[in-house]
Amino acid sequence: MIWQQFQSLIGSYPLALRGLGMTVMLSLISLVLGTLLGFGLGILRTGGNQLISRLIGAWVDLIRGTPFLVQIFLIFFILPEIGIELDAFTAGIIALSNLAACFICEIVAAGIRAVPTGQVEAALASGLSRWQRMRRVVLPQAMRISLPPLVGQYVLLIKDSSVVSAIGLTDLTQVGWLVVQRVPNGLLVFAIVGIGYFAVCYPLILLARRLERRMGAAHGEVQL
Amino acid sequence: MLENFSFRTIVEYLPLFGHGFLATLWLSIVSFAGALAVGIILCAMNLQRSRLSQIPAKMYIDAIRATPLLAQLYFLYFGLPRLGIVLPELVVGILALSLNSGAYIAEIIRAGILSISRGQVEAGVASGMTYTQRMRLVVLPQAFRVTIPPLLGQAIVLVKDSALLSLISVSELTRAGQLLASDRFMPAEGFITTAACYLLLYYGLKGLAALSGRWLGVRPVGSRT
Numbered sequence: 001m002i003w004q005q006f007q008s009l010i011g012s013y014p015l016a017l018r019g020l021g022m023t024v025m026l027s028l029i030s031l032v033l034g035t036l037l038g039f040g041l042g043i044l045r046t047g048g049n050q051l052i053s054r055l056i057g058a059w060v061d062l063i064r065g066t067p068f069l070v071q072i073f074l075i076f077f078i079l080p081e082i083g084i085e086l087d088a089f090t091a092g093i094i095a096l097s098n099l100a101a102c103f104i105c106e107i108v109a110a111g112i113r114a115v116p117t118g119q120v121e122a123a124l125a126s127g128l129s130r131w132q133r134m135r136r137v138v139l140p141q142a143m144r145i146s147l148p149p150l151v152g153q154y155v156l157l158i159k160d161s162s163v164v165s166a167i168g169l170t171d172l173t174q175v176g177w178l179v180v181q182r183v184p185n186g187l188l189v190f191a192i193v194g195i196g197y198f199a200v201c202y203p204l205i206l207l208a209r210r211l212e213r214r215m216g217a218a219h220g221e222v223q224l
Numbered sequence: 225m226l227e228n229f230s231f232r233t234i235v236e237y238l239p240l241f242g243h244g245f246l247a248t249l250w251l252s253i254v255s256f257a258g259a260l261a262v263g264i265i266l267c268a269m270n271l272q273r274s275r276l277s278q279i280p281a282k283m284y285i286d287a288i289r290a291t292p293l294l295a296q297l298y299f300l301y302f303g304l305p306r307l308g309i310v311l312p313e314l315v316v317g318i319l320a321l322s323l324n325s326g327a328y329i330a331e332i333i334r335a336g337i338l339s340i341s342r343g344q345v346e347a348g349v350a351s352g353m354t355y356t357q358r359m360r361l362v363v364l365p366q367a368f369r370v371t372i373p374p375l376l377g378q379a380i381v382l383v384k385d386s387a388l389l390s391l392i393s394v395s396e397l398t399r400a401g402q403l404l405a406s407d408r409f410m411p412a413e414g415f416i417t418t419a420a421c422y423l424l425l426y427y428g429l430k431g432l433a434a435l436s437g438r439w440l441g442v443r444p445v446g447s448r449t
Contacts, residue, residue, distance in 0.1 A: 065380075180302045
C-alpha cells in the first residue's frame, strides 16, 4: 500500500518540479521588484515631504492590516472589473511585490532613521548633493541595520507565495493539493511539500541569523 | 468600472459578515491561547541545559518557521484523517494556527527572558534565591514587560493568518467575502467589506499595542507585523 503510494508519488515528480519552479520564480521576481520598490518608498518615506510620507504610511498600514489572501482576491477579481485584464501569474506577482515593497519600505525607513543626524550634517557641510548624501553616507550605514530583517522578509515572501495557490497557480502548495487527490496520504505528500520549502527557506534563515550576530558583534553588544 | 458598487447588497449580507467577524475574533482568541501554551512549553524546553530537550524544540521551531502556514494547514487537514483522527475543519484550523504561532511566540518569550541582564540573575543568586524564586521574582516580571508588545504584534499576524482557514471552508470573515463574491458575482463588494473588517481588528490591536507600550514604558511593536 505504502509502496504503491511511493511509486505514484515518484511518478508525479515532473509536476513537483514544476511547482517548485513556479514558487522559486514567483518569489524571485517579486523579491527583485519588491526590493526596488521598497527602497524607493522607504527613501521617500523618510524624505522631507510630509504629505508623501503620510500617504505611503497609510498605504503600508492598509497592506499590513489585511490578510494577504484577501489582497490577492482583491487584485485578481477586481482589477478586471475596472478594465485591467490579467492572468493569475501577473496578479500573483503584483500582490507579492506590493506586499514585499510595503514591508521593505518600513525596514529601510527604520534603517535610515537610525543613521545619526550628525552624519547627514557632516555630509551637508562637505557640500555633498542630496543624492550623494543618500548614496554615499546614509544608505551604506542604513544597509548595515536593514540587512538582517531584509533577509528575514525574503523568507516571509517565499512562504507567502504559497497563498497564490488560492487563485489556481500551480506552485509547490498547489501541487501538493493536486497530488493528494490522487494519492490519499496527506502526511506524506505535505511532508514532501514542506521539505521543498524548507530547502529554500532554511538557508536564508541561517543567513539572517548569521548577519544578525555579526551586526550585534559590530555594535559591541554581548550575546547572552 | 466600479460605478455600480452596491452598498445595498453589502447591507443585505451584513449579518453574514457580522457572523464572520465574530468567528474570526473568537477563533483567533482561542488559537492565541493555544499558541501561548505551545510557546511557553517550547521556550521552557529550549532554555533547559539538557540537549535532549533543547534539540527537539529547536527542530520544531525551525521546521515551522521555514515552511508556509498553508502547507502546515493542509498537512493537518489531509494528514490527520490518515491517522484515524477525524476533526471538524474549525478544530483543525485552530490547531494549525496554535502550532504555527506557538513557534514564533516561543522565540519572543525566549528573547524577553534573555534580555534580562546577567547581573540581575547573579544578584538573585547572591541573595540566596533558589532557581524558581529567581525566575518568578526577578526574571519573569521583567521579561513580561518586554514581551507584551511583540506578543500583540504576533496576535496581529495570527488574525491575518486565520484568513487561510477559509480555504478549508471554515466559515469566518474571508469565507463571508467569498460567499458574497460567488453568490452574486460581486467580488468588489465581498472582498472590500472583508478587508474593512480585518482593518478594524488590525487598528484595534495596533492601538492596544501602542497603549501597552506606553503603560509598560517600552517601545511599540517590532517590525514583524
